[in-house]
Amino acid sequence: xxxxxxxxxxxxxxxxxxxxxxxxxxxxxxxxxxxxxxxxxxxxxxxxxxxxxxxxxxxxxxxxxxxxxxxxxxxxxxxxxxxxxxxxxxxxxxxxxxxxxxxxxxxxxxxxxxxxxxxxxxxxxxxxxxxxxxxxxxxxxxxxxxxxxxxxxxxxxxxxxxxxxxxxxxxxxxxxxxxxxxxxxxxxxxxxxxxxxxxxxxxxxxxxxxxxxxxxxxxxxxxxxxxxxxxxxxxxxxxxxxxxxxxxxxxxxxxxxxxxxxxxxxxxxxxxxxxxxxxxxxxxxxxxxxxxxxxxxxxxxxxxxxxxxxxxxxxxxxxxxxxxxxxxxxxxxxxxxxxxxxxxxxxxxxxxxxxxxxxxxxxxxxxxxxxxxxxxxxxxxxxxxxxxx
Ligand code: GLU
Numbered sequence: 001x002x003x004x005x006x007x008x009x010x011x012x013x014x015x016x017x018x019x020x021x022x023x024x025x026x027x028x029x030x031x032x033x034x035x036x037x038x039x040x041x042x043x044x045x046x047x048x049x050x051x052x053x054x055x056x057x058x059x060x061x062x063x064x065x066x067x068x069x070x071x072x073x074x075x076x077x078x079x080x081x082x083x084x085x086x087x088x089x090x091x092x093x094x095x096x097x098x099x100x101x102x103x104x105x106x107x108x109x110x111x112x113x114x115x116x117x118x119x120x121x122x123x124x125x126x127x128x129x130x131x132x133x134x135x136x137x138x139x140x141x142x143x144x145x146x147x148x149x150x151x152x153x154x155x156x157x158x159x160x161x162x163x164x165x166x167x168x169x170x171x172x173x174x175x176x177x178x179x180x181x182x183x184x185x186x187x188x189x190x191x192x193x194x195x196x197x198x199x200x201x202x203x204x205x206x207x208x209x210x211x212x213x214x215x216x217x218x219x220x221x222x223x224x225x226x227x228x229x230x231x232x233x234x235x236x237x238x239x240x241x242x243x244x245x246x247x248x249x250x251x252x253x254x255x256x257x258x259x260x261x262x263x264x265x266x267x268x269x270x271x272x273x274x275x276x277x278x279x280x281x282x283x284x285x286x287x288x289x290x291x292x293x294x295x296x297x298x299x300x301x302x303x304x305x306x307x308x309x310x311x312x313x314x315x316x317x318x319x320x321x322x323x324x325x326x327x328x329x330x331x332x333x334x335x336x337x338x339x340x341x342x343x344x345x346x347x348x349x350x351x352x353x354x355x356x357x358x359x360x361x362x363x364x365x366x367x368x369x370x371x372x373x374x375x376x377x378x379x380x381x382x383x384x385x386x387x388x389x
Contacts, residue, residue, distance in 0.1 A: 002236070002261055002262055003261075004196065004236070004259045004261075006252065007044065007170075007248060007251060007252055008043075008044060008047040008049070008252070010049060010169050010170040010236075011048070011049055011050065011169055012049065012050040012052075012131075012166060012167065012168040012169055012170070013044060013049050013050070013051050013052070013168060013169075013170045013171075013172065014052045014053075014054060014159055014162050014163040014166070014168045014170070014171045014172070015041070015051065015052070015053050015054070015172045015174065015248075016053075016054040016056075016155055016156060016158075016159035016171065016172065016173045016174060016226075017037070017053065017054070017055050017056060017057070017174050017242065018056050018155075018173075018174060018175035018176065018242065019056040019057045019059070019060040020060075020175070020176050021033060021174060021175065021176070021242040021243070022034060022055065022056070022057040022060070022061070022089070023057045023060040023061050023064060024064075025060075025063075025064065025070070026064075027064075028061065028064040028065070029061060029064075029088065029089075029092055031092070031096075032245065033242075033245055034092055034093070034096045035096050035099070036245040036246045037096075037242075037246070037247075037248075038093075038096040038097050038099065038100065038102070039099075039100065039246070040246055040247075040248035040249055041053070041097070041100075041102070041136060041248075042097075042100035042102060043248075043249075044248070045102065045134075045136075050131045050166075050168075051136050052127070052131070052136065052137045052139065052162060052163075052166065052168070053093070053136060053137070053138050053139065054139045054140065054155050054158060054159035054162055055089060055093060055138055055139070055140055055155075056140065056155045057085065057089050057140075058081075058082040058085040058086040058089050058140055058143055059073070059078050059081045059082045059085055059143060060085065061084075061085035061086075061088050061089050062080070062081030062082055062083065062084035062085025062086070062088075063081050063085070064085075065084050065085060065088060066080075066081060066084055068081060075147065078143065079143060079144050079145070079146075080144075082143030082144050083144045086108070086140065086143070086144070089138075089140070090104070090106045090138060093136075093138045094106075094138075097136055102134075102135070102136055103133075103134070103135040103136070104135060104136050104137075104138050105130040105135045105136070105137050105138065106137075106138050106139075107123070107126065107127060107130075107137050107138070107139045107140075108139075108140055108141070108142035109123060109139060109140075109141060109142060109158065109162075110141065110142050110145060110146055110150065110151070111146070111150050111151055111152055112150065114158070114161040114162075114165060117315035117316070117332070118313060118314055118315045120165065120315070121314065121315045121332070123165070124165050124166065127139075127162070127165070127166055128166065131166070139158070139159075139162055140155065140158075141153075141155065141158055154222040156173055156222040156223050156225065156226040157222055157225050157226050157229060159171060159173065159226060160225075160226035160227070160229035160230045160235075160237075161229060163229075163230050163233075163235045164229060164230060164233040164235060167367075168235050169234070169235055169236065169262070170235065170236050170237070170238065171226070171230045171235055171236070171237045171238070172237075172238045172240060172248075173223055173226065173237065173238070173239045173240070174240055174241070174242035174247055175223075175239075175241070175242060176241060176242070176243055177220065177223075177239065177241060178193075178239075178240060178241035178255075178256060178257060178258075179193055179194065179195070179239045179240065179241075179256065179257050179258030180193075180194045180197060180204070180207060180208070180220065180223075180224075180239060180258040181193055181194065181207065182194065182207055183207065193256065193258075194207075194258055195256065195257075195258060195259065196258075196259050196261065197227070197258060197259065197260045197261065198261050199231075199261070199263070200224060200227050200228050200231065200260065204224065205224055207220075208220035208221045208223065208224040223239055227260045230260070230262070231260050231261065231262050231263050232263055234262045234263065235262055236259065236260060236261060236262045237259075237260040238251070238257050238258065238259050238260070239257060239258045239260075240255070240257035240258075241255070241257070271369075271370035280310075280316075280317045280318050280319040280330060281310055281311070281312035281313075281316035281317060281318060281333075282308065282309055282310025282311065282312040282316070282318045282319075282333070282337055283307075283308075283309040283310055283318060283319045283320075283321050284300065284305050284307075284308055284309075284318055284319070284320050284321065284333075284340070284363065284364070285305070285306045285307040285308075285309070285321045285322075285323075286300065286304050286305050286306060286320055286321065286322060286323075286328075287304050287305075287306055287323060288323055289304055290303075290304025290305065291322050291323070291328060294320070294328060294329055294369070294371065295371075297366060298366060299361075299362035299363075299364065299365050299366040299369070300320065300329075300331065300362060300363045300364040300366075300369065301348055301361065301362055301363060302340075302343040302344060302345065302346050302347075302348060302351065302363050303345060303346060303347055303348070305340070305344045305345065305363055306344065306345065307344065308337055308340045308341045308344055310337060311337050312333050312336070312337045313333070313336050313337075314333055314334060314335055314336050314339075315332055315333065316332065316333050317330055317331070317332060317333075318330065318331065318332075318333045318364070319372075320364070320369075326373060327372055327373060328371065328372065328373055329369055329370060329371045329372055329373075330369070330370055330372055331364035331365075331368045331369035331370065332364065332365075332368035332369075333363070333364060334359070334360045334362055334363050334364055334365060334368070335359060335360075335363060339355055339359070340363060342354050342355060343355065343359075343363075348361040348362075
């Protein structure tokens, strides 16, 4: 099992913040808490980590701005509350982070954006670009359009999907619970706190009650679900209390929290997923130069592709076939099949002139590719020559 590392040793951290931490039912936004949180985020970034925030609180804040009575909201009421609250929430994050000269970028996702591969790739590209320019993505579900059948509903699982989507190595769920207990601690005096969870077994799942407070939707149940999503794709998860100011500093200073061990590395898990696709939707036949490039860990550029077979959409898995006819790798297509056909053999710089828009330089990016057989360009050539003899 991988062991727990200090927070500043993780390189990409997703922090999920529950509504109750950010919003007080009577007084609205908890500005001092947010400022302290942003200072902790700035410290992590100063150590070189990428930080992403999944912030709840839109509905709670909208409720407080609109002075809505307590109790359950109808769908259209919570959608309207989210619309009002999200604007304040995003502004609050942006202002608070700017105190440390950090730029915030707002991303609102719906379930389809993470579950449909095409949209998933688009959302991921935007988030990655934000990270590349040093910004902190502030992410929430787009509650204004999400309806009950097609929504996450809780930000625990959304945060886990964001973590797997971006190859994060740590997901921190901050709420009013400091971790996982063997039983609900307010009901059972013998409940034991669990500091390390090596694996989410059925026993661990059984320990998660259903509790959720009025302000937040997720209880321990959704946190364990989030843990399953995160850890199976190689991302560690921490459940910690955010009740005090500066919970991340508190954790570094020894405040207790529950740590869920990752079951692999993000890259391995992601590539396993690509390699594990049962039926590639198409084939890209490549030349010797591209075989060598792939063997050296490079992306597949259109220039090295000779032929495109099949009907596939961007994001579908395709097989990469060497000159000898052998499958060399698999990857997620960066282009639809008809676009791929148009740019076959062409330089990446020509893509815009051919397709009418500046697409991606790679036909398959190396992050989206997994080698499925050992590459030896020389033997590839020999086999090809033999087959022509
Ligand atoms: N997306 C909801 C909001 O911003 C919160 C969901 C949750 O509490 O997990 O209000």
